[in-house]
Amino acid sequence: MSDHVASRGLYVAIFLALMVLTAMTVAVTYIDMGNANLFVAMGIAVTKATLVVLFFMHVFWSDRLIKVTVVTSLVFLVILFAFTLNDYLGRGALGVAGR
Amino acid sequence: MPNGHAAAHHEALQHHFDSLQQQKDASTFGMWVFLVTEVLFFGGLFMAYILYRTWYPDVWLAASHHLDVTLGAFNTAVLILSSLTMALAVHAAQTGNKNGTALFLVLTMVLGVVFLGVKVVEYSDKFTHHLVPGPTFQFDAPYQRTAQIFFSIYFAMTGMHALHMVIGEGIMLYLLVGALKGRFSAAYYTPVEIGGLYWHFVDIIWIFLFPLLYLVGHH
DSSP states (O other): OTTOOOOHHHHHHHHHHHHHHHHHHHHGGGSOOTTHHHHHHHHHHHHHHHHIIIIITOGGGSOHHHHHHHHHHHHHHHHHHHHHHHHHHHGGGSOOTTO | OOOHHHHTTSTTOOTTOSOHHHHHHHHHHHHHHHHHHHHHHHHHHHHHHHHHHHHOHHHHHHHHTTSOHHHHHHHHHHHHHHHHHHHHHHHHHHTTOHHHHHHHHHHHHHHHHHHHHHHHHHHHHHHHTTOSSSTTOOOOTTOTTTHHHHHHHHHHHHHHHHHHHHHHHHHHHHHHHHHHTTOOOSSOOHHHHHHHHHHHHHHHHHHHHIIIIIOOSOO
């Protein structure tokens, strides 16, 4: 249930993990990995966001209804990104009028 | 609740709910549904970012280097710390610690003001260096026109984020007044809980904005 009371120590541990990940995301920009830089940065950001959602926002202890709602937002975000990119990036590949 | 009628006497319980637990579950679910619409609202801005970065990768590299990584990283740390104080404010409310709730809400508000203050410094720096899109915009060739796209997206995304921060400060003020009036207890702290959800959501948006705007390519 969402009225679970987590320990203050856990919140501080999550905070420290978020600070370490922030330092990491700045540090890796000094290493040239080409296009991989973006994916490493996004991987770190997704990890940080997951920690915030699960523990600061209590989703880890929440009802299944809340968990499904959170995942639903991501499903619609993926639909937005995937269908839009499919159109914009795919237009040049097809010799269709109006591109 | 073993006895629904006993719970019905709590002053915060509205008549159309059976119990405080049901009322809290409904409020929390409502806040999450709102946050889903917020994800898609910011999703549109991120979609614009992805498209233009795909079309103008060189512009992104050149323009991003005009943002101050130190200030951006400092603000990221400030917001993460404010999320900790927000989580501790909710914890204090859950455990019936009224002074703790007020203290951590004040700390959260102060950190929010620090974030917005740094943002003001950054924005005014963009004005002095002619990096605001429009007739006064100046940028090194060959990106003197296309770099405006990056800065348009920079101002749109960080501006919408800052607006959410300002609204968050208003929510924190409302919660602080409630905490000082002793409106919250271990039995009823739903406003602090869902106000916290909003604050953490705004933090998450910045967690993505920082690497996408300040840390393009390598340094």
